Amino acid sequence: MNLDPRLKLILMLLYTAAFFSPVGVLRYALLLLPLMIAGFTICRPKEFLGVFKLILPILLLTAIITPFFSGILETVRIMLRFIGITAVFFLFFKTTDSDEFIQTLRFFGMPYRMALIISISTSYIPLLLDTYRDTESAHKLRYTVSTPAPSRWNVIARFCSMLPVLASVLIQAIKSIPILAMALEIRGVGKAKPTVFRPIQCKTPLHKQFLLYFLPITVIILIIVFLF
Amino acid sequence: MTSELSVKNLSFQYPSYPGLESQILFTDLSFDIEKGSMAVFLALPGAGKTTLSRILTSLVPAYTGGQLSGEIHLEGNTGIVFQNPDEQLFCSTAEKEVVFPLEAAGLSREEIGRRTDMAFQKTGIEYLRFKKPLHLSGGEKRRLLISVLCATDPAVWILDETLEEIDIIGRKEILTFLKESGKTILIFTAKMLDIYKSYADTFFIYGDSTLKQFKDGWSQEFDKAVKDGGFSLEGRMPDAAEIAELESKTFQNTLLNLDNICFSYPDSDFSLSINKFSLTQGKATAVIGTNGCGKSTLSRIIAGLLVPKSGTIMLNGEKASPDTLNRNCSYLFQNPDYQLFLPTARAELEYGLKLQKLPQEQIDTKVNKAIALFGIKHPDAPPVLMSYGQRKKLQAAVYWLLEKKIVIIDEADSGISSKEYRQIIDAFKASEANPAILVITHDIQLAALVSDNIFRMGRL
Numbered sequence: 001m002n003l004d005p006r007l008k009l010i011l012m013l014l015y016t017a018a019f020f021s022p023v024g025v026l027r028y029a030l031l032l033l034p035l036m037i038a039g040f041t042i043c044r045p046k047e048f049l050g051v052f053k054l055i056l057p058i059l060l061l062t063a064i065i066t067p068f069f070s071g072i073l074e075t076v077r078i079m080l081r082f083i084g085i086t087a088v089f090f091l092f093f094k095t096t097d098s099d100e101f102i103q104t105l106r107f108f109g110m111p112y113r114m115a116l117i118i119s120i121s122t123s124y125i126p127l128l129l130d131t132y133r134d135t136e137s138a139h140k141l142r143y144t145v146s147t148p149a150p151s152r153w154n155v156i157a158r159f160c161s162m163l164p165v166l167a168s169v170l171i172q173a174i175k176s177i178p179i180l181a182m183a184l185e186i187r188g189v190g191k192a193k194p195t196v197f198r199p200i201q202c203k204t205p206l207h208k209q210f211l212l213y214f215l216p217i218t219v220i221i222l223i224i225v226f227l228f
Numbered sequence: 229m230t231s232e233l234s235v236k237n238l239s240f241q242y243p244s245y246p247g248l249e250s251q252i253l254f255t256d257l258s259f260d261i262e263k264g265s266m267a268v269f270l271a272l273p274g275a276g277k278t279t280l281s282r283i284l285t286s287l288v289p290a291y292t293g294g295q296l297s298g299e300i301h302l303e304g305n306t307g308i309v310f311q312n313p314d315e316q317l318f319c320s321t322a323e324k325e326v327v328f329p330l331e332a333a334g335l336s337r338e339e340i341g342r343r344t345d346m347a348f349q350k351t352g353i354e355y356l357r358f359k360k361p362l363h364l365s366g367g368e369k370r371r372l373l374i375s376v377l378c379a380t381d382p383a384v385w386i387l388d389e390t391l392e393e394i395d396i397i398g399r400k401e402i403l404t405f406l407k408e409s410g411k412t413i414l415i416f417t418a419k420m421l422d423i424y425k426s427y428a429d430t431f432f433i434y435g436d437s438t439l440k441q442f443k444d445g446w447s448q449e450f451d452k453a454v455k456d457g458g459f460s461l462e463g464r465m466p467d468a469a470e471i472a473e474l475e476s477k478t479f480q481n482t483l484l485n486l487d488n489i490c491f492s493y494p495d496s497d498f499s500l501s502i503n504k505f506s507l508t509q510g511k512a513t514a515v516i517g518t519n520g521c522g523k524s525t526l527s528r529i530i531a532g533l534l535v536p537k538s539g540t541i542m543l544n545g546e547k548a549s550p551d552t553l554n555r556n557c558s559y560l561f562q563n564p565d566y567q568l569f570l571p572t573a574r575a576e577l578e579y580g581l582k583l584q585k586l587p588q589e590q591i592d593t594k595v596n597k598a599i600a601l602f603g604i605k606h607p608d609a610p611p612v613l614m615s616y617g618q619r620k621k622l623q624a625a626v627y628w629l630l631e632k633k634i635v636i637i638d639e640a641d642s643g644i645s646s647k648e649y650r651q652i653i654d655a656f657k658a659s660e661a662n663p664a665i666l667v668i669t670h671d672i673q674l675a676a677l678v679s680d681n682i683f684r685m686g687r688l
Contacts, residue, residue, distance in 0.1 A: 120318060123320065130362060138559070138561055139567060140533070140554045141559050143555050144580070168566060176315070183310075183317075188329045190332075192333050192334035195335060195336065196337070197340040
């Protein structure tokens with residue numbers, strides 16, 4: 001299903017709001033269910049699960065600390081909230097490219113430059129992930145046969161071995177700021193009123209998408225949050 | 229003929245940083261480029277080619293700081309392809325890269341469509357149109373950026389070391405297209421590729437603050453200046469029989485063997501299939517092939533960074549795990565920044581040795597030797613402020629110190645001169661570790677010069 005990005009954006013915000021609503025664990029799980037189905041349908045399982053691997057430290061920290069202050073149920077609720085919001089944002093950006101995102105933001109009245117900044121910032125997240133993976137690969141090669149490997153179970157040593165990678169990624173990210181500005185300038189950003197080559201196009205007309213997908217999903221979310 | 233680009237008395241100096249005293253890059257630099265001509269500007273790495281290319285596109289000193297004086301007269305605007313294409317690509321598909329500046333210029337949808345079709349057609353990369361720029365090979369990324377120039381159609385096209393990583397067929401296609409476009413082209417390079425002789429009208433050789441101009445293409449005097457300046461490889465181009473002999477050469481007692489390797493990337497139609505491939509200790513193998521044929525993928529499999537779907541990798545007669553391959557392979561990446569993170573070049577060199585827990589005295593001796601051998605000019609400067617070529621040399625020095633069994637040099641000649649590139653390969657050859665060396669290149673002359681055998685991939 002190629003849902004219109006404008007509808008997807010509203011759904012994303014609605015879902016995010018729902019995950020902040022003061023409802024119980026069961027309702028959070030119900031909200032999460034369609035996201036999981038969508039995630040495993042759209043992506044390879046490894047890719048989808050890999051997203052949650054990234055927030056694993058936050059989840060572990062929550063699982064360790066929160067029960068002492070707020071109890072088990074609240075801990076599960078917070079963890080489901082993290083998982084839910086991550087899934088919502090991942091699915092939105094997985095299925096919406098930067099060009100569609102700019103057009104969506106501009107449709108809702110955002111100025112071109114602001115939309116461009118937000119779009120580039122969000123598209124830099126996967127780019128940074130790729131940079132992280134490449135950098136991690138490069139750092140692996142600085143070990144030799146005589147370099148002692150950090151123990152698999154020594155969390156501190158493993159964390160310390162990540163620091164060089166993070167430092168390299170940070171340096172590259174900072175270095176890329178003026179270079180990206182140069183790249184944008186030589187592409188003529190800000191010199192004229194921009195046009196759109198490929199406006200948002202979906203096979204199913206917008207009104208049909210609204211009735212077939214947007215409205216039922218919205219109603220389901222509202223029912224889960226406010227009813228029974 | 230009238231001048232499209234005229235530079236008069238240009239002087240420039242970057243700001244100084246702690247540990248890196250800035251030097252004057254240009255003093256009273258003057259030159260003219262005629263309208264519709266193709267000029268090749270030869271200068272050694274670190275001489276300021278990238279800086280000059282960015283001064284001509286008004287990016288330096290606006291984004292970098294520095295003192296600039298002199299005059300630049302331009303009939304129209306300039307467009308540029310950066311030395312490192314990754315710095316210039318930020319859209320989700322190749323088509324959007326081309327379309328982006330046209331949209332930003334406020335062109336109509338019809339005009340954008342016409343120009344985009346024309347750009348992809350003329351640069352011969354229609355097949356890449358809906359691919360992600362991040363997934364393209366180095367050469368393909370450069371071709372994509374040339375199609376951006378083609379679509380935006382600036383008066384002066386500036387190519388900063390663009391053709392080095394494009395395969396031989398691609399170079400010819402692109403230079404033919406550039407020549408026929410009738411545009412004013414300025415190519416910055418550290419290597420005098422033979423193919424330039426057939427296309428360029430003017431050559432500039434810059435070194436020691438002096439600019440020499442050679443009009444009307446090739447001449448004996450120019451040839452001598454190229455050789456003296458270290459802009460070309462010594463030796464002659466090998467003939468077909470010599471290449472065939474190198475391709476058929478095999479060695480006994482191989483160190484690494486790949487058998488029936490199959491690999492494919494998720495979300496990509498690219499797949500790699502290698503029946504047999506081997507590396508031998510103390511021997512250099514060159515891998516040649518067109519852009520996008522999988523040379524870098526093969527290297528990453530050998531280094532244990534990618535795991536093939538099927539097939540076996542044997543190291544020293546034993547099945548090798550990715551971790552074993554990681555620890556036995558050095559890999560000079562196209563992008564040296566992946567590995568650099570410490571505050572000084574010296575600290576970078578020491579890092580791998582410290583991980584091996586060697587005594588400091590031994591580390592100092594080895595590091596000083598590496599600094600001298602690889603010509604690291606500012607060992608106490610932050611690597612992040614060093615030139616691209618210096619960072620590449622630093623990366624090579626880091627691996628040289630690790631003394632691994634296999635060294636992979638993946639098109640690492642961008643940003644360094646032919647002479648320096650050979651010096652790097654020779655340094656690894658002379659290393660005490662006596663490694664098996666894998667050189668990935670488009671340059672048949674280089675392949676024949678430095679390697680003991682050649683492995684060919686894809687069409688050439």
